[in-house]
Amino acid sequence: MPQKSDIIILKQQEIESLLNKQENKIMDVVQQAYELHSQGKSVLPHSSFLTFPDNLSNRIIALPAYLGEPFNVAGIKWIASFPANIERDIARASAVLILNSMETGHPLSIMESSIISAKRTAASAALAAKNLVNEDVIEAGFIGCGLINLEIFRFLSTIFQSLKTLTIFDKQPERATAFVSKVQDIAPSCHLKVATSAEQVLESTPLISLATTAATPYIYELPTVQLDSRTILLISLRDISPQIISTNINIVDDPDHVCRANTSIHLAQQQEGNTDFIKGTLVDVIQKRISLREKSNDTVIFSPFGLGVLDVALGKFIYDLALNNNLGTKIESFISD
Template sequence: MTTTVPPFAVIPGAQVQQALQGHEKQVMEVVEATYRLHGAGDSVNPPSYFLRFPDRPSSRIIALPASIGGQSRVDGIKWISSFPDNVAAGIPRASAVLILNDHDTGYPFACLESSIISATRTAASAALAADWLSRGRERPTRVGFFGVGLIARYIHTFLAGTGWSFDEVGVFDLSADSAAGFRGYLEQSGTTGRITLHESAEDLIRSSDLVVFATIAGKPHVTDTSWFDHNPLVLHVSLRDLAPEIVLASTNIVDDVEHCLKADTSPHLAEQLTGNRDFLQGTLDDVMAGRVSLPTDRPVVFSPFGLGVLDLAVGKYVYDQVGRAGDLNVIDDFFHELRRYG
């Protein structure tokens, strides 16, 4: 059997977006299947590596290596930067590339623009959790977005694209410009629910059955457990918004226990406070498999660390879509020195 080096393709953001836009249900199915593969142990997902800078403490670049089995059978790595100061300069905070590696040879076969993939897999994960975690309880009709950047927009798009509709949509952001911009997006998206820009975080949370946290907070800033007395479903996407006391008063579901309980996330702080992990009910895969049932008399908090296997799965979906359309931009002779002795 002859093994060949796979052709190397570059997939820019426009092609990535074209492959994903309007395919929310299909992408959510990919994410669900990947969570199940990961839960069954058919994946490798090492800890993320954080590159930080003494002269730029708010900025970081993160490496997420991973490997998944199943039908995808692909390895790779996401290399994603978060530079919050970019926003003031008029460019997005996050930028990323995703490298896909051939399962058999290890050769990279694609480089994809990945800020869109990253936002998409995050939003698909959040929408999937909203679906599964609302089963067995009254389905939320009032959604509140706390932090309204790109991720919040993608999460709303995925909720709308997978059958959700809301009577009320609440918006809260420390930036008035961001809140106004998100309201404009909501109006253009055809949202039928009443849109409210809230003056305070408390007002937003108390008036929402589904709360989406998508901030850049580095440490907890929501501390009052009474704000959650109405037992909402909370998509804690940004991971560091809730004080440990709120975590401990809630039913907690994560995407991966070991990944989520590190790097001073809110669940990690709760573990440090109590010295145990008893406050965790399980993973989203546990919920989907019926191993965990959720009480209705407490808030339910989903804290997803964000797994590299999801980036790989969505990236491979994009690659396959572009390939089927015959639009792969292959870089001829990218791998040049292929003879062992010249």
């Protein structure tokens, strides 16, 4: 065990190895974090957005959080999103997570966190799909062909064993082509169709995940199709117009947090002057405190702001795994006595 002043550094490859084939456990951790937060056993300040006057598309976000027992940990994620990195063939997002001891306040670990962020986001989306979709899923749509939607597919395929057909779209065709290859590495029998527009995805399948870099809405109408129901995982938060939001069923992770930073939910709140269009939280759905669809063809939209409690919960899970597996680089006496 590390001494009180020691710190464990965990690199991306080490975290990937610890989380390999742990999708079900990660979903358990994320659900537990959500439920503890709903019980008031967390402290979750608003995220702080650092933006830059010369390039408004770039940002760095600080997400501090505390989560009570059994995690009993505090921490902060510092995550940068620089969309132009995609053109440089490097990752759009980079992140670091710092965990702090609740006994001393000293840092326990510094770990690469873009993978943690992707995994907890995907687990959140999969939990939502599991609880919002009425039946087994055989087909899904993905708008945005980056790491987040790839991870969401990985988690969805764990839940929905019959998921064998995907319809995908990305504004950059080469990213869609790369996505096809990566999905087939995960699930060789999966059949993929590359759409020519986001609208084609929306009209083709009852479960759609949006994970893009959109800063403002670009979807102003949902296709009228004969589906039993439609579930939209609005992971990137800003793709859909406030008019669509306010006229459909909305589930969120935290109503206070998601009504910020010009998310589609935030724009709808500004338009309507209230949040009556929010049906409830994902925990409300999981614990069956609310009923969802009044009509069989209703559309449900899940908008998760992305809560720091998920990062510290998964970070603590990883930290414990690293100690048990003697993984990571230990820096002794990081803080002098």
